[in-house]
Amino acid sequence: MEDINEKILWEGYGLRFRGGTRTRTGLICRTDMGLRELKKPRGSEESLYLAFDVKEQLRKNGFRNISRFYRTLEGEPFYRYDSVLYTLEDVMPSESLPEDSADTFLRGAEVLGQMHHGARGLQSEAARWDGERLPGLYAKRRSELAKIRRRNDKRRNYDAIDLLLIRHYDPFMEQAALAEELLRKGGYQNAVDRAAETGAFCHNAYKGEALRQNEKGEIFVGSFDKCSSELPLADLARYLRRYFKKTASNAEGVAKMLENYGKHQPLSAGDLTILQGMLIYPEKFLRLVNEYYNKRRACVSPAMQERLAAAAKEEENGRILRDIVKKGC
Template sequence: MEDINEKILWEGYGLRFRGGMRTRTGLICRTDQGLRELKKPRGSAESLRLAFDVKEQLQKNGFHTISRFYPALDGEPFYRYDGVLYALEDVMPGEALAEESAAAFVRGAETLGRMHRAAVGLHSDAAHWDRERLPGLYARRRAELAKIRRRNDRRGNYDAIDLLLLRQYDRLMGQVREAEELLQEGGYGEVLDKAAETGAFCHNAYKGEALRVSEKGEIFVGSFDKCSSELPLADLAYYLRRYFKKTEGTAAGVAAMLESYGKYMPLSADDLTILQGMLVYPEKFLRLVNEYYNRRRACVSPAMQERLAAAAREEEKGRILKDIIEKGC
């Protein structure tokens, strides 16, 4: 394995490998130019090109608490070896931000707002803005849900997951329709166009291990390999959901997070309407339902039943969050 890492570092980046140490995210390498972390990123080549441009813009605008990509010798923000992509970054601080209190999430929301603010001016050839992406996704998921219900009713022989879906169907379908209406009411397409014009991105993994605390108490952000051209509000919606998942979640905590985020990214009435739509949409449950039925229901595993039951409980929290914001926290 060390021979491969040595080869990647030398052929891809012109660095001499002096040894390494495994971490959860990759391999911390000692090189002739200092410590670097070599990773197998989860994103595609195109998403890594966008991530590189995002990080450069953040640095340019003063958001320095990130781990920058080192370009390979060919100029790409990754090196391709034997069909696998590798990325080389600075080593992140070792302590993850504890997600145990509202105070921690308020700090995280403030950092998220500063990061989104620092993306102003971002223009990347790897950015692909689509004003119909989110409305189209919601519409497809609604159609898929209705199709699954009709198919189950025709068959008439329900398994445990069919029954779970049957019990949740009306509520889920109502939430998807409400989410679609809120996106339309908030002018999702117009807001997206403005974001594309001014410069913006969505991190898509702003949580847990991606947030690291330095010895000075600064929050560093990593895991940019899945970022995309989407409204930054999607990150905020996800982080609010995570707050409710990891803590006892209160309206006061939600208000504090929105205030901290809004210091850097002021939220308009349209933004708050779109945010409510993102929160009420039962994303995780529908994704799991789609995954299960697309596999032709080979078996009804207890693990899948539990995942779906847990997701259903999470979606109820999404509605609570939506109602909190609607009432002005």
């Protein structure tokens, strides 16, 4: 294995490998130019090109608590070896930001606002903005759910997951339809156009394991390999949901999260309406339902049943969060 790493570092980056230490995220390499972390990213080539441009823009605008990608000898942000992609990055602090208190989420919300603000001016050839993407996805998933329900009704031979779907079908269909309407009312398409023009991105993995803190308590952001051209509000919605799930949160805490984020990335009335749509949309439940039925239901997996039941319960938080944000508008 060391021979492979040595070859990647030398052929890809012109660095001498002096040994390494395996971590959960990759391999911390000692090289003739200092410490670097070699990783196998989870994203596609396109997302990695976008991630490289995002990081460069963030650093340019003063947001430097990130692990930059090092270019290969050929100028690429990743190296391909035996059809596998590798990235070489700065070594991040080892301590993850805990998600066991409201305070850490409040700090994380402010850093999220700083990061989103730091993307201003971003222009990338890898960006793929689509003002119909999210409304289209919401409508598609709602249509798929209706088809699944009709097929199940024709069979009249329900298993445990069929019954779980029937129990939650009406409220989640209503939530999905309301989410589409809120995106429309908030001006989603216009917001996407503005984001593309002014520079923006969505991290898509902003949570505790992607956030690290050093001995001074400074927060660093990693895991950019799945970022995309989407409204930054999607990151905020997911982080609010995670905050509500992980802590004994309340309306005051949610308001403080929005305040901390808005210090750096102000939220307009339209933004808050779009945010409500993202919060109330039962994304996790619909995704898991689609995953289960697309596998043609070979068997009723207890694990999938538990995941769906947990997701259904979690979607209750979306309704509560949407009501909190609505009252605060």
